Amino acid sequence: MTTLVVVGQGYVGLPLAEAASSRGIAVYGLDLNESTVQQLNGGYSHIDDLANDDVSRMLTQGYKATSDYSVVREADFVTICVPTPLGSDGGPDLGPVISSAKSIAEHLQSGTTVILESTTYPGTTEEVLVPLLEESGLIHGLDFHVAFSPERVNPGFPEYGIRNTPKLVGGVTSEGTQSAVRFYSEFVETVVPLKGAKEAEMAKLLENTYRHVNIALVNEMARFSHEMDIDIWEVIRGAATKPFGFQKFSPGPGVGGHCIPIDPNYLSHHVKKTLGYPFRFVELAQEINNNMPAYVVQRTVELLNGKRKSLNGSSVLLLGVTYKPNIADQRESPAVPVAEQLVKAGADVCFYDPYVETWNIPSGPLMRVSSLRSAVKSADLVLLLQAHEDFDFDGLLEDSKLFFDTRGVAGVRAATL
Structure with missing residues (x-):
């Protein structure tokens, strides 16, 4: 039986744990919040997308919540699903990822595949995660594998969940990609291998930057449409009837959630830091949406x-x-x-x-x-x-x-x- 440790039991990690346990995978849900651990082991859910009955069913399927990283010793696969909030410098705060990686390294065993799902800038998996895991004394590519697979959880959207949302996978090595693909294929209908971890990291940022920029477009159009006495909602309704070349986005009081207002900044920050010039689309979209x-x-x-x-x-x-x-x-x-x-x-x-x-x-x-x-x-x-x-x-x-x-x-x- 495959054993999985999911680090982080929030909006990303808990649905992943549920999907895996439903397919006969032995799952440890690892979270440092003792209250969350007790709540889950008692059959209570703390997120919108899973009911108490779902958590109770997970427990009967062998799921167990824990705050003890020693369970990593039993793992065939470890997924890291911790937050990456916006840091003071405009890039992602990798503190939770770094802390998790160091704790995993203390218990990492030969043959394990570690997969990062937390959104971050391209290069994090290879340049940050791998060296931290090698502090275990094991050698990446020989003793263990590493991949990146971006989370695509959409809270409150029941039509698509873990099982029927295509899963992108990019390993640091081809063997890492293959291992992660085999794992996700046990409970995800469509798994899409990419060239590497950087491509998978960038794909996630492209998805959210695309939404960010298009929301900014309709937000700005809403403002000048009002000044021109034009009903923007009627404009959007009309444009959305086109069966090709147009995707509907709606204006609003701003953008929220962990992804859209934050993730594009990771890319903008990384481009400026690495290449020395701004990602102007993101900066303009941020200005419009923030206003x-x-x-x-x-x-x-x-x-x-x-x-x-x-x-x-x-x-x-x-x-x-x-x-x-x-x-x-x-x-x-x-x-x-x-x-x-x-x-x-x-x-x-x-x-x-x-x-x-x-x-x-x-x-x-x-x-x-x-x-x-x-x-x-x-x-x-x-x-x-x-x-x-x-x-x-x-x-x-x-x-x-x-x-x-x-x-x-x-x-x-x-x-x-």
């Missing part, structure tokens, strides 16, 4: 002025504060800078989100309203930041004095971007 929260606040001021009200002292109800619809994930949510700017401008801000009970922004916690309908009726302006399916938009529009829809879902009676 969207301020634009939303500016539009809020204009809408209130149209009702002879000042933002200072007005009550603003925020609807939806997560970065994606229908999940509780708040990572890098653009709702945070929107709320922060509204508070600093003197607005009386509260929120409602069916997935979020408590919400803190840099200036402090915001009140979650207990009665949505009453709050909508009393608010000077209702600001929709995330379009959860739970919301009754017809009812919200009916009850609100002024409704600002940043997601283009509420209909013609609402003010939009």
